[in-house]
Amino acid sequence: MVLAIEARATTKVTADHLKGLRALAQDHPSDQAADRRLSGSTGRRTEDGILILPGSDFVERLGGGALF
Numbered sequence: 001m002v003l004a005i006e007a008r009a010t011t012k013v014t015a016d017h018l019k020g021l022r023a024l025a026q027d028h029p030s031d032q033a034a035d036r037r038l039s040g041s042t043g044r045r046t047e048d049g050i051l052i053l054p055g056s057d058f059v060e061r062l063g064g065g066a067l068f
Contacts, residue, residue: 003068013052021050 004024008017025048044052053061061067 005062005067007055007058018046018050022048 004021006018006021010017046052
């Protein structure tokens with residue numbers, strides 16, 4: 001696993017939305033993907049390292065190969 005991605009159709013990501021990505025990090029603590037978790041939405045990073053990007057930035061980075 002290289003990167004964990006979760007896309008959301010919202011501009012306001014809540015802690016509840018990030019349960020799956022946080023569970024992934026707990027289930028795979030030694031995996032690099034646990035350090036590269038991404039949710040497509042607003043453009044910030046959570047206290048535990050999940051990068052949240054606006055949809056257009058997410059698509060641009062994904063298409064340009066900048067995410068992995």
